[in-house]
Amino acid sequence: MIDKALTGSRRYWALVAGLGTLVVVGFVVYLRQLNEGLAITGLSRDVTWGFYISQFTFLVGVAASAVMVVLPYYLHDYKAFGKVTVLGEFLAVAAVLMCMLFIVVDMGQPMRVLNMFRYPTPNSVMFWDASVLMGYLLLNITISWTALGAERRGEHPPRWVKPLIYLSIPWAFSIHTVTAFLYNGLSGRPFWLTAILAPRFLASAFASGPALLILLCLLLRRTTRFDAGREAIQKLAQIMTYGMVASVFFVLLELFTVFYSQIPEHMHHFQYMFVGLEGHRFLVPFMWTSNALAVLALVLLLNPRARRREGVLAVAAVAVFVSLWIEKGLGLVVTGFIPSPLEHVTEYRPTVPELLIGLGVYALGFLVLTVLYKVAVTVRERLAA
Amino acid sequence: MDGNRRGFLKAAGFTVLAVGTGTVSVLRSARARPDAPTPSSQPAGANALVGKRWGLLVDTTRCKAREGCQDCRRACHRAHNVPDLPEPRHEIKWIWTERFRNTFPDAEHEFMAPAILDRPVAVLCNHCENPPCVRVCPTKATWKRPDGIVMMDWHRCIGCRFCAVGCPYGARSFNWRDPRPFLKEQNPDFPTRYRGVVEKCTFCDERLARGLLPACVVSCKQKALTFGDLADDRSEIRRLLASVRALRRKPALGTMPKVFYVV
Numbered sequence: 001m002i003d004k005a006l007t008g009s010r011r012y013w014a015l016v017a018g019l020g021t022l023v024v025v026g027f028v029v030y031l032r033q034l035n036e037g038l039a040i041t042g043l044s045r046d047v048t049w050g051f052y053i054s055q056f057t058f059l060v061g062v063a064a065s066a067v068m069v070v071l072p073y074y075l076h077d078y079k080a081f082g083k084v085t086v087l088g089e090f091l092a093v094a095a096v097l098m099c100m101l102f103i104v105v106d107m108g109q110p111m112r113v114l115n116m117f118r119y120p121t122p123n124s125v126m127f128w129d130a131s132v133l134m135g136y137l138l139l140n141i142t143i144s145w146t147a148l149g150a151e152r153r154g155e156h157p158p159r160w161v162k163p164l165i166y167l168s169i170p171w172a173f174s175i176h177t178v179t180a181f182l183y184n185g186l187s188g189r190p191f192w193l194t195a196i197l198a199p200r201f202l203a204s205a206f207a208s209g210p211a212l213l214i215l216l217c218l219l220l221r222r223t224t225r226f227d228a229g230r231e232a233i234q235k236l237a238q239i240m241t242y243g244m245v246a247s248v249f250f251v252l253l254e255l256f257t258v259f260y261s262q263i264p265e266h267m268h269h270f271q272y273m274f275v276g277l278e279g280h281r282f283l284v285p286f287m288w289t290s291n292a293l294a295v296l297a298l299v300l301l302l303n304p305r306a307r308r309r310e311g312v313l314a315v316a317a318v319a320v321f322v323s324l325w326i327e328k329g330l331g332l333v334v335t336g337f338i339p340s341p342l343e344h345v346t347e348y349r350p351t352v353p354e355l356l357i358g359l360g361v362y363a364l365g366f367l368v369l370t371v372l373y374k375v376a377v378t379v380r381e382r383l384a385a
Numbered sequence: 386m387d388g389n390r391r392g393f394l395k396a397a398g399f400t401v402l403a404v405g406t407g408t409v410s411v412l413r414s415a416r417a418r419p420d421a422p423t424p425s426s427q428p429a430g431a432n433a434l435v436g437k438r439w440g441l442l443v444d445t446t447r448c449k450a451r452e453g454c455q456d457c458r459r460a461c462h463r464a465h466n467v468p469d470l471p472e473p474r475h476e477i478k479w480i481w482t483e484r485f486r487n488t489f490p491d492a493e494h495e496f497m498a499p500a501i502l503d504r505p506v507a508v509l510c511n512h513c514e515n516p517p518c519v520r521v522c523p524t525k526a527t528w529k530r531p532d533g534i535v536m537m538d539w540h541r542c543i544g545c546r547f548c549a550v551g552c553p554y555g556a557r558s559f560n561w562r563d564p565r566p567f568l569k570e571q572n573p574d575f576p577t578r579y580r581g582v583v584e585k586c587t588f589c590d591e592r593l594a595r596g597l598l599p600a601c602v603v604s605c606k607q608k609a610l611t612f613g614d615l616a617d618d619r620s621e622i623r624r625l626l627a628s629v630r631a632l633r634r635k636p637a638l639g640t641m642p643k644v645f646y647v648v
Contacts, residue, residue, distance in 0.1 A: 037580035038544075039562035044474030048546040048559060108544015108559065108581025113542050115524040126523035126547055187517060187638040188553025265490070341489045342555045346474065 001149060005371040006376040011223070019367040026360010029353045030105060038108060044347035047337040049106070051354050054212060055361070056102035058208070059095045060179045061201060063136065065209020066092035066334035067172035068239050073365040074165050080231040083380070086151075087228065088213055088219075090372040092172075096137040098365035100331035105357055127182045132175050139168045141255070144372075152379045176201045187373040193335040194257070200250040201328075207243030208324040210236045211317040218314055218374075225384065226377040235333035237313050241301040244320055248294055251327075272338045273331055278345045285334065286326050292362065408464075436614035438514075438533040439588055440643040441602070442622050442631060443507050447609035450482050450505035458482075459506060460604030461586070466577045468567035477558040479586040480509040480601055485648070490636060492648075497571040507610075509601075510556040511634060512536060512587040512640030517605045518548035518557065527583075531616075533643060544581040553638055557585045588612075615643060 008016075033040050043050050069088035072078035104110050121127045143164055150157040180198035187193065214236050217228040258266045271277050273287050297319035306312045339345045350358070432548040448454070461467070461480045472474055482505035488495045493502055512535045519529055525547055526554035557613040561582045571577065575591065578584055589599035597603070602610040622645075625631075631645040 037560065037562040038476055039580075043561070045476055045478075046474070046555070047560060048549045103545075106545070108546070108583075109542065111546075112524075112541070112543045114528070115541055119524045119541070121523050121525050123520050124523040124547070125521065126545060130523070182547075186521070187552050187640070188635075241418075303486065337550075339552050340555055342483055343490055344487070 001145070001152065001375050002371075004375045007239065008374060012370075016367065019363045019370065021366060022363035023066060023360050026357050026363060029356045030360065032353065033105070034110070038106075040351060042349045044346055044348065046344055047334060047348035048341040049333050049337070050348050051107050051350040051358055052102045052106035054329045054333040056099050056106070057179060057201075057326060058331060059099045059102070059365075060133070060176055061205030061324075061328065062209045062212060063092045063095035063099065063133075064172045064176040064202065064205045065181055065213070066140065067169055068210055068243075069213070069236075070165065070172070072168055072235070075169065078235070078293050081231060083226075084213065084217060084228045084232045084236070086144050086148050087216065087373065088262050089140045090211075090369060090376060091149075091209070091213060091216070092140045093137060093372065094365045095145065096133055096140070096175075097368055098361055100135055100137075101361045101364065102358075105361065125185060128177075129182060130176045132171065133179050136168070136175050139164055139171060143168060143307035148376060148379055150162035151383070154155045154383075172203065176205055183333075186320045188341045190263075190266045194254060194336060195249055196253060200247065203243055203246035203250055204324045204328060207240050207247050207320050208328075210240040210243065211320040211324075214240065214313065214317045215321070218310065219371065220377060224377045225381050233310070233313070234308065237301070237307050237316075240317065241307070242264070244297055244301060245292070245336055247324065248298065251303060257353070260311055268339050269335050272345070273335045277339065280338070280345050282347050282349060283331055286330050290323045290331070291325075295320040297323060307328060394614060396398060430594060434593045434596055434598070436532050436593075437616035438585050438614060438643065439512065439593075440533075440613065440615040440622055440645065441509075441512075441588070441599075442611040442625055442645045442647065444607075444609045444647040445485075445504065445506050445610070446647060447607040448505075448507060448605075449607055449609075450507065454607075456604045456606065457601035457610065460600040463570070464572055464575060464589070464592075464600040466564075466568055466572055467584075468564035469569065470562075470564070470567050475561040477560065477564060477584065479584070482506060483508050489632065489646075489648070490634070492632065493638070506646065506648075507601075508554065508556070508634075509644065511554055511587075511640065511644045512586075512588055514641035514643065515639060517551040517553065517638075517640060521547045521551040523547065531588075534590055535585075536587055536590065537576055537584060537646075539576070539582045539584065542582040544583065548583055553635055553640065554642075556584050559583050 041050065041052075066088040069081050069085045073081035104113060107113060116127055116130050118323045143161055147157045175242050180201045183189070183192035184194060184197040214233055217233055217236070220226045220228070255270065258270055268277060272280065273283055274280070276284050297316050300306050300312055300316040300319070307316065328336045334348050338347065428515045458480050462469075465479060467477050468481055484502065485504045485506050488506040488508055512533055514533065515527055516535050519527055519535060522528075522547060524541050524543055526538045526543070526557075527535060528538075529535050544559065546557075546559050549559055560580045560582055562577050565577050567613055568577065589597070589601075592599060598612050599610075602612045611622050613620035615622060615626075617623060626645060630645050631647050633642040633645055635643075
């Protein structure tokens with residue numbers, strides 16, 4: 001089937017070439033990081049995790065959200081998702097791949113990465129996270145590739161994939177729960193020390209993932225003969241709305257607990273995020289942009305008539321995606337370090353090399369996604385013809 | 386390079402010997418007397434200081450950090466090849482000072498004299514009985530020894546910095562860049578590090594193995610630092626802890642630090 005990705009229009013190859021260029025640029029800058037160390041990033045003794053780990057955290061959500069199409073389609077036999085399911089699964093594959101790359105580029109000694117499996121350490125959440133991500137990648141690539149292959153031959157998927165599909169449903173929840181556990185089991189970091197972190201992660205994932213999937217479906221309809229179908233897109237919009245409402249609700253719960261209890265070390269982090277602390281306010285404009293976009297998205301999405309218009313839906317999906325990307329991909333990880341356990345306020349700004357490496361990882365992920373979608377779209381176009 | 390490697394092998398050898406003899410002496414139920422000064426001229430390992438639960442008491446009332454004394458930091462950093470990096474955000478610190486208000490955020494109040502609030506307090510790895518850093522490390526590159534020292538293996542560390550995130554005391558430093566060009570002088574008896582690994586105080590395990598007290602303790606002319614076996618009720622540190630009111634940092638977290646403070 002992979003041969004379907006080897007022929008394509010000029011536009012397809014232009015996209016592949018563009019993404020490939022960004023990958024190469026990112027890789028060259030990464031070589032510099034390998035050579036000079038992580039000093040080329042904006043990270044510091046006080047803020048030890050930043051842009052890379054934030055992207056990892058955000059993308060785990062995108063990966064997990066595939067379950068929002070898999071579950072209705074396979075568990076509830078929701079037929080309208082017949083076409084979109086494989087897109088969700090391929091998106092999960094690309095997202096998990098990016099997650100793993102972001103972990104590797106964040107490592108001080110990446111050539112020792114296998115130490116995680118040579119000396120498996122069950123008391124470390126990171127060991128579990130690496131394991132569940134690896135499993136999720138294998139599950140999704142197996143399921144989606146087999147299902148698409150069967151579809152191409154006009155057959156039902158083989159029986160042996162069924163158990164894997166059912167397994168992939170709780171597994172999707174596990175990857176984001178375990179990712180939240182990386183943060184919310186640390187006694188010295190009050191910002192993350194909250195049991196709602198995992199539900200919050202899942203809620204925002206089930207909004208941002210479908211948002212991206214909606215945008216991809218709309219894009220595919222414009223650029224190819226592949227149409228996911230109006231019903232599927234509208235159902236995704238509904239799922240995204242519920243996800244966004246839950247996500248905002250959970251953040252408000254968090255704000256209540258922190259500001260009603262008035263425990264200073266819990267409040268400091270939120271103050272840093274939304275109003276700045278001791279004159280440091282780098283994240284403030286970003287966080288308010290995120291809030292404004294969240295409000296805009298909810299206003300558009302909660303109104304069914306607005307939501308049904310695809311132009312409006314596209315705007316809302318962009319608002320959801322960007323809002324949650326800022327929340328998780330910029331705010332959530334970094335704010336946990338500010339102030340530090342010794343109550344120092346050290347700010348963090350990603351550097352240009354850091355952003356270029358990050359862009360390279362995203363480009364590689366989207367390159368894989370492009371190739372996978374090309375295969376899916378070509379298979380479908382042939383079937384339709 | 387070769388010198389460093391040899392130094393490391395030597396230190397590792399001493400450690401193995403020390404652990405070996407330690408086990409034997411525990412089996413013989415011989416009571417270790419770590420507080421007694423041991424002559425260092427004897428063959429290594431044979432007279433290693435052996436304890437069941439090493440701890441340190443910092444008497445801030447004796448400490449002269451206010452007057453600019455840096456003896457403990459200098460002695461430690463020289464002994465362990467800790468570099469002096471120009472940028473504060475890349476700093477490597479094994480023992481250093483923090484203001485009282487930053488060290489004990491739970492113990493300060495607004496009416497305290499500024500002299501106390503801003504008094505520098507020596508801070509280092511607490512060698513917690515229940516160390517969060519050990520719990521989170523994905524490769525067992527950091528672990529708690531039977532004598533309570535929280536150790537590091539710089540050859541296994543993958544540089545994920547989860548330990549630094551997990552530590553509630555800011556005790557862990559990461560080598561953001563190659564530290565070697567920033568060493569003014571090199572101690573050939575101790576390994577240097579490479580970029581991309583985490584490091585911290587090890588209670589001078591390499592000195593204990595040779596029968597020596599930690600470098601910071603020995604360097605302090607004020608005798609503000611007392612090192613000893615918390616499991617030995619006849620040790621100097623236990624005697625002091627029974628007679629003074631000593632604090633630990635963030636006791637509510639349940640990490641059970643083994644570094645105590647008289648303030």
